[in-house]
Amino acid sequence: MNYMAQMKIINHPSDMMIDMEIIDNKIDLNHKATYRDVVRGIVISGNKILVVYPKDELIYGTPGGGIETNESKEEALKREMLEEVGATQLEIIAYLGKITSYRKKFDEDLNFIPTHHLYLVDIKSWGNQSLIEYEIALGLSYDFMDIDEVIETNEQALLKREQTYLDFYTNQTVLFKTIKKLMMDQKI
Numbered sequence: 001m002n003y004m005a006q007m008k009i010i011n012h013p014s015d016m017m018i019d020m021e022i023i024d025n026k027i028d029l030n031h032k033a034t035y036r037d038v039v040r041g042i043v044i045s046g047n048k049i050l051v052v053y054p055k056d057e058l059i060y061g062t063p064g065g066g067i068e069t070n071e072s073k074e075e076a077l078k079r080e081m082l083e084e085v086g087a088t089q090l091e092i093i094a095y096l097g098k099i100t101s102y103r104k105k106f107d108e109d110l111n112f113i114p115t116h117h118l119y120l121v122d123i124k125s126w127g128n129q130s131l132i133e134y135e136i137a138l139g140l141s142y143d144f145m146d147i148d149e150v151i152e153t154n155e156q157a158l159l160k161r162e163q164t165y166l167d168f169y170t171n172q173t174v175l176f177k178t179i180k181k182l183m184m185d186q187k188i
Contacts, residue, residue, distance in 0.1 A: 001158050001161050001162070001170070003158055003166060003170040003173070006025050006026060007022055007023060007024060007025065007170070008021075008022075008023040009022055009174065016095070017096045017182060017187060017188070018097030018098065018118055020097075020098075020100075020174075021099070021100045021101070021102070022099060022101040022102070022166070022171050023101075023102040024101075024102060024103045024165055024166040026104075027102060027104050031111050032110055033102075033110055033111035033112065034105060034108075034111070036113075036114045036115070037066070037067045037117065038064060038065060038066050038067065038114045038116045039067060039073050039076045039077040039080060039119065040063070040116050040117070040118050040119065040175075041064055041077055041085075041121040042096060042118055042119065042120050042121060042179060043120075043121050043122070043123055044179075044183065045144055047146055047183070048145055048147065049144065049145060049147050049150060049179065050063060050085060050123075051063075051143060051144075051150055052084050052085065052140055052141070052142045053140070053141055053142070054140060054141075055139025055140075056139065057157060059153065059157040059169050060145065060154055060176070061168060061172040062175065063080060063081055063084040063085050063142065064080045064116070065084070066114075073117050073119075074092060077090075077092065077119055078090060082130055083129065083130045083132060083135065084140060084142060085123070085126075085129065085142045086126050086127045086128050086129045086130070087121075087126060088126060088127040089123070089124040089125040090122065090123050090124060091121065091122045091124055092119050092120075092121055093120040094188075095117070095118070095120075096119065096120055096188070097117075097118055098116060099115070099116045099118065099174075100114070101114060101171045103167065103171070104165040104166075106165075106167065116171075116175075147176060147180045151173065151176050154169060154172070154173040154176065155173065157169070158170060
C-alpha cells in the first residue's frame, strides 16, 4: 500500500509540538462516523522509542488506547501503559499534542475518527503487562527499538499489505516520522 499518496496531512499552527489531522482520501467525510478519544505514551531512550507489536506481523505502534467513560486522559494513560507495557509508575513529562485521523472503520460501514492525545512519558518502574483479552489474542509485546528501524520496518510491512484504506499502522508510521523529527530537532 502506498499510504502516503492516499493521505492528506494537515499540520495546524499551534502551541503544541504536534497538532495534526490525517485524512484518508478514499473516504467520504460526510459519511456517518464514530469518534473516540485515545491516549498514547511516547517513551524515548536515546535514539530508541518504546513500541508495541502483535505476534503475527512485524509492525509497530505506540502504547496506549481508548479513554473510558468518566476517566481523565492522564488516568487512561496510566491504565493503558500498565496494561500494555507493565509500567507501574510513570511520570508525564509533557503533553505533546494530538493527531486526529479520518479513516474507515475496519469492521463496519462507518468512518472512524480517533483523536490520539500524545504524552511524553518517563517510566519509573516496571512490572508485568496486564493485557486485556483483545491484546492477549494479538500476542501484544513491547520493546525499545531504534526509531529509524521502526520507521523502515513499518514502511516495508505496509508495502506488503493489500488494504484499501488507511489504518492504525499507517497513522502510527506518520507519528513515528514526526517523533523522529522532534528528536532530531532536540525538542524531545
